[in-house]
Amino acid sequence: MKTIKHDFPILDQTVNGQELLYFDSAATSQKPQYVIDSLVDYYQNNNANVHRGIYELSERATRQYEQARDKVQKFIHAQKREEVLFTRGTTESLNWLASTYGVENVKQGDEILISYMEHHSNIVPWQQLAQRVGAHLKYIALNDDGTLNIADVKRKITDKTKIVSITHASNVLGVINPIKTIAKIAHDYGAIMIADGAQSAPHMNIDVQDMDVDFFAFSGHKMLGPTGIGVLYGKHDILEKMQPAQFGGEMIELVDLQEATFQPSPWRFEAGTPNIAGAIALGAAIDYLTKIGMTEVEKYEQSLVADVLPKLKKISGITIYGPQNSEQHSGVIAFNLAGVHAHDLATALDQEGIEVRAGHHCAQPLMKYLNIAATVRISLYIYNTHEEIDRFIGVLEEIKEYFNREFA
Amino acid sequence: MSLHNLDNLYRQTIMAYAQHPHHYKPMLGTEGYHIQKYNPTCGDVIDLAFNMVDDRVTDIHFYGDGCAISKASASMMTDLVVGKNRDQMMQLVDQFSKMARGEASDVKSLGEAQVLAGVTKFPTRIKCATLAWHALDELLSVEK
Numbered sequence: 206m207k208t209i210k211h212d213f214p215i216l217d218q219t220v221n222g223q224e225l226l227y228f229d230s231a232a233t234s235q236k237p238q239y240v241i242d243s244l245v246d247y248y249q250n251n252n253a254n255v256h257r258g259i260y261e262l263s264e265r266a267t268r269q270y271e272q273a274r275d276k277v278q279k280f281i282h283a284q285k286r287e288e289v290l291f292t293r294g295t296t297e298s299l300n301w302l303a304s305t306y307g308v309e310n311v312k313q314g315d316e317i318l319i320s321y322m323e324h325h326s327n328i329v330p331w332q333q334l335a336q337r338v339g340a341h342l343k344y345i346a347l348n349d350d351g352t353l354n355i356a357d358v359k360r361k362i363t364d365k366t367k368i369v370s371i372t373h374a375s376n377v378l379g380v381i382n383p384i385k386t387i388a389k390i391a392h393d394y395g396a397i398m399i400a401d402g403a404q405s406a407p408h409m410n411i412d413v414q415d416m417d418v419d420f421f422a423f424s425g426h427k428m429l430g431p432t433g434i435g436v437l438y439g440k441h442d443i444l445e446k447m448q449p450a451q452f453g454g455e456m457i458e459l460v461d462l463q464e465a466t467f468q469p470s471p472w473r474f475e476a477g478t479p480n481i482a483g484a485i486a487l488g489a490a491i492d493y494l495t496k497i498g499m500t501e502v503e504k505y506e507q508s509l510v511a512d513v514l515p516k517l518k519k520i521s522g523i524t525i526y527g528p529q530n531s532e533q534h535s536g537v538i539a540f541n542l543a544g545v546h547a548h549d550l551a552t553a554l555d556q557e558g559i560e561v562r563a564g565h566h567c568a569q570p571l572m573k574y575l576n577i578a579a580t581v582r583i584s585l586y587i588y589n590t591h592e593e594i595d596r597f598i599g600v601l602e603e604i605k606e607y608f609n610r611e612f613a
Numbered sequence: 614m615s616l617h618n619l620d621n622l623y624r625q626t627i628m629a630y631a632q633h634p635h636h637y638k639p640m641l642g643t644e645g646y647h648i649q650k651y652n653p654t655c656g657d658v659i660d661l662a663f664n665m666v667d668d669r670v671t672d673i674h675f676y677g678d679g680c681a682i683s684k685a686s687a688s689m690m691t692d693l694v695v696g697k698n699r700d701q702m703m704q705l706v707d708q709f710s711k712m713a714r715g716e717a718s719d720v721k722s723l724g725e726a727q728v729l730a731g732v733t734k735f736p737t738r739i740k741c742a743t744l745a746w747h748a749l750d751e752l753l754s755v756e757k
C-alpha cells in the first residue's frame with residue numbers, strides 16, 4: 206500500500222516540539238482531507254433538511270443522505286438498504302437495542318450473555334435492562350491468551366438466553382472474535398446475536414449476512430468519519446417488529462391528537478433532524494476506505510503488527526496482553542512496562558510527540574478479570590508507518606532507560 | 614530527544630517517594646476514618662485511612678495501585694499531616710489545590726510536596742497529584 210499519511214492534514218504538525226505520531230486510533234481515527242471536504246461541501250453547497258423540502262436543495266441533501274445509507278449497506282453487505290439505521294454511534298446503537306428490543310423481549314428470569322472483554326457501552330445498557338426487568342447478565346470467560354472461550358459460550362447459554370452481545374474486535378486485547386460461530390450457537394438456543402463492530406468495521410471486511418448477526422453496531426469516527434454519526438444494522442424482519450427508541454418528526458406518517466402512525470424502517474427509527482452532514486461524510490469515509498480496499502487495509506495493518514509486536518516483546522520488562530503472536534493480534538496492542546506505571550509511560554511518550562492511551566480503556570470488568578489496574582495501549586491505522594514504529598520503539602527504550610537510570 | 618522535559622515532572626524526590634512510599638499499607642478496617650477514592654480517567658484506586666486522637670491525626674496510611682505522581686503525592690501528604698488537627702489539614706489541602714492549579718499559594722507550608730508544582734505543566738496529570746488530597750478533603754468534610 207502506498208503511504209497515505211499526507212492525506213491526513215492533522216498528522217502534519219508537531220506536539221511538544223516533536224513530529225506528531227498518532228497511535229490512538231482505537232479511541233478515534235484521524236480524518237482524510239477527502240472526508241473533511243465532504244463536510245465542507247455539504248454545508249457550503251447542499252445544506253437543507255432531509256425528507257421534507259419540496260425544493261432542489263432539500264432534494265439534493267436527501268439524495269446524498271440516502272446515498273450514504275447505500276454506501277453503508279454495501280460496506281457491511283447488508284441485504285437491504287432499509288436495514289441500515291443512522292445513530293450517533295455504537296453507544297447509542299446498543300442503548301437503542303437495550304431499551305427497545307431488550308425491553309420488549311427480555312422478561313424476568315431471562316438471560317443476557319456478554320463477555321469479559323466488552324467495552325462499557327456493551328455492558329452497562331444490558332446491566333440496566335437486566336435490573337429493570339429482573340433478568341440475569343452472564344459473562345463468557347476468556348482463555349489464557351485473551352481469546353474468547355467458545356466452550357464457555359456453550360456452557361453459559363441456556364434456553365432462557367434471549368440476547369447474546371459480543372464485541373467483534375476487542376479494544377484492549379487485540380482479539381477478533383468468531384462472531385459467526387457464536388451467532389450459530391445463539392440461534393440454536395433461540396437468542397438473537399448482536400455484534401459490537403466499533404473496532405472491527407474500520408479495519409476489515411464486514412459481512413453481516415455471512416456472520417448471520419441480527420444486529421451490528423459501529424461508529425463513524427473510528428473509521429475516518431466524523432463524530433456523532435454511527436450505524437445500527439438490523440435484520441429486516443426484526444426491525445419490522447421493533448419499536449423506535451425515539452419519537453417525533455421525520456419518523457411519523459400521520460399524527461392525530463391521541464395517536465400516530467409511523468414510517469416504515471429505517472425512517473421510523475430516525476426521529477428528528479438527523480446528522481445529515483455526518484452521514485454524508487461517513488459515506489465519504491467509506492468511499493475512501495473502499496478505494497484502498499478493506500482487504501488491503503487489513504493486510505497493511507497486519508504488516509504493521511508483524512513489525513511492532515516482536516520489537517515490543519524484545520524489550521525486557523514488557524508484558525503484552527492478548528495473543529502473543531502477531532498473526533492473531535489486531536492493531537490494538539495493550540502492554541505494560543515493569544516498574545513504570547502506564548500513566549507515567551504515556552506522559553513520557555507524549556513528551557516525545559507520541560500519542561497513546563493509558564488507563565482502563567472503558568473496560569473495567571476486563572481489567573479486573575485480568576487483575577491489572579491500567580495498561581498503555583497503542584492502536585494502529587492505515588496512516589501509520591513502519592518508520593513510526595521504529596521511532597516509537599526507540600523512544601520507548603529511551604524512556605525505559607530514563608526511569609531506570611534516574612531513579613534506580 | 615527532549616526527555617529532559619520529563620525532569621519537570623519526575624524529580625528525583627518524587628520517584629524516591631513513589632518507589633518507597635511512606636505510610637503505604639493495606640487497610641485494617643478498624644480505622645476511625647477511611648475513604649476509597651477513584652480516578653475515573655485512569656481507573657486508579659486509592660484507600661486512605663487514619664484515626665483522630667484529641668483532634669490530631671495518627672496512624673495515617675494509604676494503599677492502592679497508582680502512577681508515580683499519585684503515589685508520591687499521597688506519600689508526601691501522609692508525611693505532612695501526621696499530628697496535624699482538622700483545621701491545619703484543611704489549610705494544607707487548600708494550599709496544595711491552589712499550587713496544583715498554578716495559583717499563588719504558601720508552598721513552603723507543603724514541605725516536600727511542593728516539588729509537585731511541576732505538575733501544572735502537565736495538565737493531564739493534575740488529577741493524579743490531587744487524588745490523595747481530594748480523598749483527605751472528603752474525609753475531613755464528613756463531620757464525625
Ligand SMILES: Cc1ncc(COP(=O)(O)O)c(C=O)c1O
Nearest residue numbers: 294295296324326376403404424
Ligand atoms: C469495542 C467498543 N465498543 C464500543 C465503543 C463505543 O463507541 P462510541 O463511543 O463511538 O459510541 C468503543 C469505543 O471506544 C469500542 O472500542
